[in-house]
Amino acid sequence: MSYSETGSRGGATRPAVVGFAQSDCVRRTQGTTNGVEMLVPTLAEAFEQTGLSKSDIGFWCSGSSDYLAGRAFSFISAVDAIGAFPPINESHVEMDAAWALYEAWVKIRTGEVDTALVYGFGKSSAGTLRRVLSLQTDPYTVAPLWPDSISIAALQARLGLESGRWSEKDMAEVAARSLADARDNPQAQRSGEASVADLLDAPLTADPLRAHDIAPITDGASVVILAAADRARDIVSRPALITGIEHRVDSPVLGARDLTRSPSTEMAGASLDVGDVDVAELHAPFTHQELILRDALGLGDGVRISPSGGVLAGNPMFSAGLARIGEAARRVMAGDADRALAHATSGPALQQNLVAVMEAQS
């Protein structure tokens, strides 16, 4: 366990996940793009789980996107949901909230705070999601063409299909397993029983992708509470200690990358001890991307992949990555897993990737 060694260097504090709550994944909420309506009950649930209250939180960090909301500084309105007066210690990333969790993790590691609450939210349904996401690409030579997120992922899928790295059947198997697992997830947007053969009978919607290869458009929010290891045990009986967390990015030049691999995930995983994990929650908005991630992280058949159903069962933008960390931690906290891996992605075709490993705090 690398952390006890790190911990002995200058006594840096080890953060653990002690709480996780998420809103239902839905195709369209009636709420605003500032997420308050989704966040208020989700925050309340996380507080109830942990017995903590607003005044116990040392640092707040959120992830969301103005492009999704269609308004500048949209996250400022979301702060209403947390009750930010008198002033709180707060920050925001214009990324999936998994990266907000990274910032909170650093804050606890430095010893500045011993608790942090991380939240992410997004109303993907407010605009045309696949079109809005094209603005994530290079603003000089790519974004002016408005390449939609599904078309870019489809370019990646074909490279793998034609090079023999994966097959349409492999992709359909990912979808079938996700939908089947999601039957046990009451917050999933999609779930059900589907045979691989039936899935492969469906028409191509974005050749070479079929509808089942593509994560749904989802509105949602999620909340994770972190505590320093020495406080975590007072909050929950089995905290999910974060034994390592890393993130890396690949080139924004799509045509210069080997899109059938994810070097940034490989590098993030290689700097952690990802062996012996029981479960891995992967943030793969397209079926073939799960295949790339499993390969990049060296996850064998013994590892339970995305038992929540993963993001193919519901992909709330800017909180789905955080929810992967929450789902993996929940399994550790519940005693269903001893070691769990969580992955989050951001950008087109798995451009940026974060990997975290958690284990039951002994």
Next chain:
Amino acid sequence: MTTEAPPLSEPLEIHFDYTRSLGPVLGRFMTGLAQRRIEGVTGSDGRVHVPPVEYDPVTAAPLSEFVEVDQEGTVLTWSWCAEPVAGQPIQRPFAWALIRLDGADTALLHAVDVEAPDAIHTGMRVRVRWTDEPVGHIRDIAYFVPADAPDDQPPPPTSPAPPAAERADGTSVDTMITPIKLGYDHTVSPEESRYLRALGEGKLIGQRCPKCEKVYLPPRGACPTDGVPTTTEVELPDTGIVTTFCIVNVPFLGQQITPPYVVAYILLDGADIAFLHLVRGCEADEVRMGMRVRAQWRPREEWETSMRNIAHFEPSGEADAPYESYAHHL
């Protein structure tokens, strides 16, 4: 039991131009496009990058060795876009492709004009079709066509071309303009909806926080102090005070009132949060902190679900509120 109407929503369209300065590498690339030439940049390992990169992906050294590449190349992968979205180069079903131009080592993302998915394949040869009036923009490459497509093939419908940026020296392109248009379904919260619908009937509806008992107008859905939903509705009068104000003397784009005029924070009687509105009906230099004001509503036939129904606030002639009574709202 009553069922509540769904929250109010309106289409919201955002439109702005991204005006970007280009620097030496992308500037040279775009200048080339304006002259119907495609230039790549050579990396430290000898690979030619098209589109060019400013820094070497291996050594991070700034790159400056340019090389012109062919306007014909090979499809490395493609996908089918059955329902193009606004702004995409071709406005009917088309293929996206990563295209490695002859002489380049990396691939360029662009659109290929073919009729159906069975008319394109990996390894297919394609060539550039230029716009009629290149301006120094990636969209100067209108799209690609199969290398053997006839020159007189009728063009597909395309998105409007981007505007030309001014060129300081008349030749080299140092700026590109990309218009961005985004459409949203903008929804207000259930609390704001009740507030706006009440305004449509000439009423001012705030909400009280169940914890701190402060009254918010407009209602916010959650108390910013306590983070709990605000549920109790409170009807407020259309009278109040000016807590603080400013006199606008500066003209600006889109201004609707001729300066000088007064923008003030109005605290309605019974409310705990002030909102911005106009104060008229007196000289600007007569407006003062603590002044009592009353709403001047527009004619009823002009009412909508908006705070615009109140045209402005006017002095009511009552005695000023003492400073201590509103100091904590400043």
